[in-house]
Amino acid sequence: MASVFSKIKQAYQLFKHIDIEKFEHLASKVDLGAVMENVSHMDDVQLAGLMKMLGKGSHKDKPLPPIEGDFYHLGHALTPEERTLQLKVREVMETEIKPLINEYWLKAEFPFEIIPMLAKLNICGGTYQGYGCPGLSHTVEGMIAMEIARVDTSVCTFFGVQSGLAMGSIYLLGSEAQKQEWLPAMQQMTKIGAFGLTEPEVGSAVAAGLTMQAKRNGDTWVLNGQKKWIGNSTFADVIIIWAKDVGDGQVKGFLVRKGSPGLAVKKIEDKMALRIVQNGIITLTNCEVVESDRLANANSYKDTASVLRMTRAGVAWQAVGCARGAYESALKYTRERKQFGRPIASFQLIQNHLVEMLTNLTAMQTMVFRLSQLQQEGKITDEHASLAKVFCSLRTRDIVSKAREVMGGNGILLEHDVARFVADAEAIYSYEGTKEINTLIVGRAITGSSAFV
Numbered sequence: 001m002a003s004v005f006s007k008i009k010q011a012y013q014l015f016k017h018i019d020i021e022k023f024e025h026l027a028s029k030v031d032l033g034a035v036m037e038n039v040s041h042m043d044d045v046q047l048a049g050l051m052k053m054l055g056k057g058s059h060k061d062k063p064l065p066p067i068e069g070d071f072y073h074l075g076h077a078l079t080p081e082e083r084t085l086q087l088k089v090r091e092v093m094e095t096e097i098k099p100l101i102n103e104y105w106l107k108a109e110f111p112f113e114i115i116p117m118l119a120k121l122n123i124c125g126g127t128y129q130g131y132g133c134p135g136l137s138h139t140v141e142g143m144i145a146m147e148i149a150r151v152d153t154s155v156c157t158f159f160g161v162q163s164g165l166a167m168g169s170i171y172l173l174g175s176e177a178q179k180q181e182w183l184p185a186m187q188q189m190t191k192i193g194a195f196g197l198t199e200p201e202v203g204s205a206v207a208a209g210l211t212m213q214a215k216r217n218g219d220t221w222v223l224n225g226q227k228k229w230i231g232n233s234t235f236a237d238v239i240i241i242w243a244k245d246v247g248d249g250q251v252k253g254f255l256v257r258k259g260s261p262g263l264a265v266k267k268i269e270d271k272m273a274l275r276i277v278q279n280g281i282i283t284l285t286n287c288e289v290v291e292s293d294r295l296a297n298a299n300s301y302k303d304t305a306s307v308l309r310m311t312r313a314g315v316a317w318q319a320v321g322c323a324r325g326a327y328e329s330a331l332k333y334t335r336e337r338k339q340f341g342r343p344i345a346s347f348q349l350i351q352n353h354l355v356e357m358l359t360n361l362t363a364m365q366t367m368v369f370r371l372s373q374l375q376q377e378g379k380i381t382d383e384h385a386s387l388a389k390v391f392c393s394l395r396t397r398d399i400v401s402k403a404r405e406v407m408g409g410n411g412i413l414l415e416h417d418v419a420r421f422v423a424d425a426e427a428i429y430s431y432e433g434t435k436e437i438n439t440l441i442v443g444r445a446i447t448g449s450s451a452f453v
């Protein structure tokens with residue numbers, strides 16, 4: 001009798017912890033007897049493993065690690081003022097500019113309302129001294145390009161053409177009067193610039209010979225020819241046109257003003273990448289440019305190349321931003337998306353993709369960070385910039401494609417951002433020197449032998 005009471009007491013002690021309704025629910029779904037039988041044969045290690053597995057779903061409140069594409073904390077290598085600026089750019093991009101992007105990207109139109117948003121950041125003409133420019137370091141300038149591209153590559157391209165290619169040509173090669181006229185207004189972004197080098201029939205081979213002709217006639221130059229792909233050209237106040245002087249056969253630069261007689265710009269329609277950027281085909285027909293609007297210190301293609309050397313580093317940073325935006329969006333998505341009852345981020349194969357993306361992204365960031373340091377020290381060469389452009393634009397293609405992959409079907413929807421990065425990576429891959437051309441530049445530098453033709 002005593003042992004019966006003792007059994008009832010034991011049963012009571014066990015059952016008082018059990019929710020009978022849940023127990024009933026469970027019994028209706030599984031053979032509880034079989035479960036008990038199996039569990040009772042488990043050793044301590046197996047039981048601990050089972051409890052760990054069961055515990056997974058119940059730690060819903062455990063904070064997840066931050067979504068951070070800067071794994072080696074390069075942003076913390078900036079000065080406190082620079083870091084503040086970097087984060088300010090991020091805030092404006094995420095809160096003010098990002099909400100506008102997909103709509104404009106779909107329409108392939110330019111959101112002019114972003115110009116004052118960018119202007120107020122005082123980042124235009126970043127590293128230039130004087131003329132109202134902020135005189136930033138090359139490293140923070142690179143970080144800024146990355147932050148812009150991390151949200152949208154088109155906006156970064158628009159900004160890069162303005163601040164780098166167009167202002168850079170005037171800053172490096174303009175006369176004092178040309179600098180005084182254009183740089184302060186362009187820094188404030190009240191005047192917008194474009195850079196016209198590529199032609200319909202001359203792309204990679206611009207160094208070998210342009211077909212746009214410039215003929216001097218007293219104090220005036222007469223320009224004839226076409227340019228293709230010229231970003232911002234449909235609305236720019238000034239377009240830097242690179243043309244061959246028929247007199248001495250050298251490449252010279254001209255400030256062609258908006259509305260000049262003989263200047264016609266046709267927007268390139270139906271692009272599948274950088275749809276916000278307004279690229280144009282420019283036709284110049286007996287377009288007259290006064291001598292005072294010829295870039296005073298641009299005397300040969302070598303001078304044009306000095307602008308590209310400076311801006312190519314920025315394009316490498318832009319690739320990093322595009323890749324980082326895609327990686328961070330994909331990581332966020334995989335933590336939220338559940339399949340087989342678990343976030344897909346918990347699957348080994350998905351983690352493999354994510355870690356590969358982060359590895360490449362981290363290598364790219366450390367590379368461009370060092371590149372900017374070389375630029376800051378005045379030691380950057382064409383091959384330094386070309387190597388980074390090749391590596392970063394190649395790896396970016398890989399990262400955005402993996403980002404799309406881990407998002408399944410949703411990866412091709414604009415609303416999840418990554419689809420835009422996938423398309424835009426294709427443009428970064430080709431402009432400011434294709435992979436082949438930049439490879440040949442590095443190849444020439446390390447072998448001493450030019451393999452261009």
Ligand SMILES: Cc1cc2nc3c(=O)[nH]c(=O)nc-3n(C[C@H](O)[C@H](O)[C@H](O)COP(=O)(O)OP(=O)(O)OC[C@H]3O[C@@H](n4cnc5c(N)ncnc54)[C@H](O)[C@@H]3O)c2cc1C
Pocket residue numbers: 161195196197198202203204205228229230231274279427430431432433434435436437452453
């Ligand atoms: C979205 C976008 C924006 C742009 N914005 C501007 C701008 O604002 N201003 C401007 O001036 N230009 C701009 N460009 C032009 C850009 O710089 C050119 O597209 C680029 O230089 C390549 O020229 P291409 O497209 O004519 O290709 P091509 O020169 O015809 O090259 C085609 C292929 O042949 C390969 N190739 C060429 N030569 C060699 C060789 N010797 N050995 C091996 N392979 C070779 C190339 O690598 C490439 O794969 C823009 C382009 C794009 C797509």
